[in-house]
Amino acid sequence: MSVHVSERSVRRLSLYRRFLLHAQASGSCYLFSHDIATATRTSAAQVRRDLMAISSSGTASRGYHVADLLKSISHFLDAPAPQHVALIGLGNLGRAVFAYFVGRHPNLRITLTFDIDPAKTCRLINGCPCHNIHELNDLCPTHGIRMAILTVPATEAQTVTDMLVRGGIRGIVNFAPVTLYVPVGVFVETMDFSISLETAAFFSRA
Amino acid sequence: MSVHVSERSVRRLSLYRRFLLHAQASGSCYLFSHDIATATRTSAAQVRRDLMAISSSGTASRGYHVADLLKSISHFLDAPAPQHVALIGLGNLGRAVFAYFVGRHPNLRITLTFDIDPAKTCRLINGCPCHNIHELNDLCPTHGIRMAILTVPATEAQTVTDMLVRGGIRGIVNFAPVTLYVPVGVFVETMDFSISLETAAFFSRA
DNA sequence: GCCTGTGAAGCTATTCACAGCT
């Protein structure tokens, strides 16, 4: 089991799951690899490879059983119990992310939020207490939080990242347009609008 | 010239540029490939390869001249004149994107915005007129717009994409968590928070 | 006939390693 699944595959599996949930909601019971491929802009062979990697299987006649597939993708992607997530920075972006988050990720829970601004701390934001950023070091370990969403200004991002790493965080979704320095073993995913924009601008003229 | 530069390289070049602008602002005049590599989380060899691809060069003794490098990266990445960009969907997200955009991308300009909500159309948003989405087909070609940012609800994203494609758009930055179907030749970059979140969640436990 | 599962092939991206230069 667990024969190393690449980052690319993990991302695609997440996409497959989202599509499968939609398909299931609209009544699909079985799907072929090429259906999943079309819906996620990849190839049928790629879908079969990815599913093979998590040892899912289908039948030649009917393809993949949607409910079973969902179960096995979720078994692979999700932690056994919901993962707790910290949200750092409650400006416009942080609150928007929180709002978007709610109801969409049943297996992930924002359980702690942090900000530097005393006006925001010690209040409930969406029913979740907001702490001062300096409590981060103590609170993250005691709440078993291994993952954080970073919505602080670019100038603060590295400082906060260092605190997160000291607090034992192993995965960061970073919204600040900066490269974060982290030790090996800490995963950083940067949502970099500027880079995406420039890339799209480039290829829109190619 | 122009010996095919991969999408990965384009993205990295955009990152290098951002770093170089910061470095220049803090007084750096020359940098070695390993400096750029460290700042952008890649390898020195990768930096040299990427710069080679756009036929920039440095010297063995001092490395790369920051100002020259910026010039040649910008020459490669940017259009000769600023590109015009349409922003579709002026809800919270669309307005946030607009606000973020301002002042950050001198070579890109949001010149038209669209929404379906009549309450939003025919008004100025950040000094930019907001049109009804049905005018998209006419206005994009006449304004020479080849690129759009899509901040509409997921349910509308494909419909609007079809309109954009008919209007001649060749590049889309999509914020809706859906796969968009576009003909070949149209570049789509999806800012997919859910997928990024799930990927980070996965690797935070690996 | 058209599907899955998968070894093998092909392709792309990255890294190695070193000649040449200062």
Place this chain on the structure above:
DNA sequence: AGCTGTGAATAGCTTCACAGGC
């Protein structure tokens, strides 16, 4: 000594193509 530029090697990813099954 330590850099760049780059051919060669390697690693990683995707597609091909086909045996086996309904």
